Amino acid sequence: MRSLGTSDRREAERLARIVGVELDREFERLRANHAPKSDGLPDAQPSALATPVVNAISDSGSEPRLLCSGVQRHLSRQEGFRNGLQEVPTTEGSTGTAGAWAARQAQNGQPKAAGALKGKTSFDVLIDKWALGVQPEQNTISRTRMHARRFEEMAGIHTVEEVTRQHAIRFIEQLQQAGQTPQNINMHLASLIKLLNYAVRLDLIKTNEASGLAVKAPSGEKARRSFDxxxxxxxxxxxxxxxxxxxxxxxxxxxxxxxxxxxxxxxxxxxxxxxxxxxxxxxxxxxxxxxxxxxxxxxxxxxxxxxxxxxxxxxxxxxxxxxxxxxxxxxxxxxxxxxxxxxxxxxxxxxxxxxxxxxxxxxxxxxxxxxxxxxxxxxxxxxxxxxxxxxxxxxxxxxxxxxxxxxxxxxxxxxxxxxxxxxxxxxxxxxxxxxxxxxxxxxxxxxxxxxxx
Known part of the structure; x- marks a missing residue:
């Protein structure tokens, strides 16, 4: 059982979001570690783990201590699942529980994305390294992680080493088709560019393929102005x-x-x-x-x-x-x-x-x-x-x-x-x-x- 360390509802909500993201990252790491034995776990699993945290927040009523207890029960179940993965044997030829589960998912036609992580760097791992080195505000970390995951979804890639300039251009086009404003698109690009710059600094990649990309506002559209x-x-x-x-x-x-x-x-x-x-x-x-x-x-x-x-x-x-x-x-x-x-x-x-x-x-x-x-x-x-x-x-x-x-x-x-x-x-x-x-x-x-x- 993990304690959130607060009886305040609002703070419990904030902490639960952060813990949910941490568990997602941990699951991603474990999935990558076991990829050679299991052919990967489906991409949908981490978000399925995080969903109960949000449900615990919305379903626990207005009493802060009840809310904290509800969140903690869900986190405890998540951590138990994570610990079960950690105990999976990794000896040659062994599949263990995670391997058997992944094999069943593969038989059901689920994607095998984790194999792409072998020997490469996921965006979650890069963000962890960047956050540790730069130490930005938590809100900045959360926003950067959200932008990176959107990039992965829209560009169709899973690792930093895969990124090409065409992926970044596709990202822009997908955001435009989704109705995002030039300002919001440039915010997404700024997050991607700073992460890739950090990857270059860590010698994970040689060049930043998104460098210099930006979306100009349509002709006649100006920056924000004061209220008249x-x-x-x-x-x-x-x-x-x-x-x-x-x-x-x-x-x-x-x-x-x-x-x-x-x-x-x-x-x-x-x-x-x-x-x-x-x-x-x-x-x-x-x-x-x-x-x-x-x-x-x-x-x-x-x-x-x-x-x-x-x-x-x-x-x-x-x-x-x-x-x-x-x-x-x-x-x-x-x-x-x-x-x-x-x-x-x-x-x-x-x-x-x-x-x-x-x-x-x-x-x-x-x-x-x-x-x-x-x-x-x-x-x-x-x-x-x-x-x-x-x-x-x-x-x-x-x-x-x-x-x-x-x-x-x-x-x-x-x-x-x-x-x-x-x-x-x-x-x-x-x-x-x-x-x-x-x-x-x-x-x-x-x-x-x-x-x-």
Whole structure:
């Protein structure tokens, strides 16, 4: 029996995903080790092992300890199966349980992919080596693994050594046929290219066959742009703000607060979704000889399950007076009183563990279908672009702009910014942040009353 080490439902979900991936990798390794004796195990088996973990999460109800127990029972069965494979004899001529099982599958017409791994490197193994050497955030590892598996499926290969430029081109074509945007295709390519670069570094392959490949946006299509006043009015006069709607896909109250927080902090979506109640705090500061204090949001990776894009992303952002007026401090205090692990506890993480994954999909639909913002260059990240632009228009120095947004410019001074940056200039900058012509919604409490009635 493996303990997940937590009684928190959300953390159990995250850990179960990670453990499920680990068991998939272990099964792949064992399958490869026994390939000479068994002609390989079918590709479908690892995902069949991981499926019960997801089912345990969705079927265990709302009680965290019951959920953990349910997940642990499934993991225990998986580990028992894995241990059974480890005990299969490997002497010459012996097939053992795994060999007999594989032989039956072969008779049933199942594929024999594992034989292709003999003497070569699977993408899972390469990713493990890359993750150990580079030590990126867990979300980055999960996303890279997902992109690599999609490449294997679409290109029809199983090992790093097999990759040719034609495989990479086929991957692009398959993604295009699946309706992926140029931006998403390039994200997939970036994952593939960095893995193959690492394979070259390890001398597993001689050249990176995907190097230099990218998809250009169609003529006339431009990069993301900031929300204009019309789009902002459409968002903040929508049913979430005027009729008290709290869509399940938007994580309940998260659908109200997260766009407002993005508007007034410029924070990235994942940074907002992963906030803990204790990340909102009052800090003292001196202003012209007098003692003052300010409410700030701490963007950090110190908490359980939190991550950052880079070290420069760690920072403190003062709360805008409008966020205080709307009741955000009161909302956070309620979250603390309820003992929530996260401020937005109703958000459901995506399959790769990202707190923002499902919210991002919901917001994209809500923006187009409900708010009627048709410009596809306007997305959630447009809040961040807008925040930077408004600060520039207010003639806020670049150094302070970067400190508020967690942007590393490469200057030596950046090393002394982040969460150690003085609060007073940040507070003064936030006070100067305003968007003329934008009428903000009713307070959170008023919206709560609309929901109640």
């Amino acid at each position: 006043l019309l789009a902002l009015k459409s968002i903040f006069s929508s049913p979430v703000y005027t009729a008290g709607h709290r869509p399940k896909g938007g994580g309940g109250d998260a659908s109200y607060w997260i766009p407002l927080l993005a508007l007034f902090t410029g924070a990235r979506l994942e940074e907002l979704c992963q906030l803990h109640p204790h990340d909102v705090m009052q800090v003292p500061y001196h202003d012209e000889g007098s003692e003052n204090s300010a409410w700030v949001i701490r963007i950090t990776d110190d908490g359980e399950g939190q991550g950052l894009k880079n070290a420069g992303s760690r920072r403190r952002v003062p709360l805008h007076p409008e966020l205080e007026r709307l009741g955000f401090v009161e909302y956070v205090q309620q979250a603390k009183a309820e003992g929530r692990k996260r401020i937005f506890h109703k958000l459901v993480p995506s399959i790769d563990g990202k707190e923002s994954g499902n919210f991002s999909k919901w917001f994209g639909r809500y923006l187009r279908d409900v708010c009627k913002v048709a410009d596809k260059r306007m997305v959630f990240h447009s809040f961040r672009h807008l925040f930077k632009e408004v600060l520039r228009e207010a003639e806020i120095p670049k150094e302070i702009n970067d400190a508020l947004t967690g942007h590393e410019s490469g200057d030596v001074g950046d090393k002394y910014g982040g969460d150690a940056y003085p609060i007073r200039p940040l507070v003064n900058a936030i006070k100067r942040y305003r968007i003329p012509g934008l009428i903000l919604p009713a307070s959170w409490r008023f919206s709560e009353e609309l929901v109640a009635h």
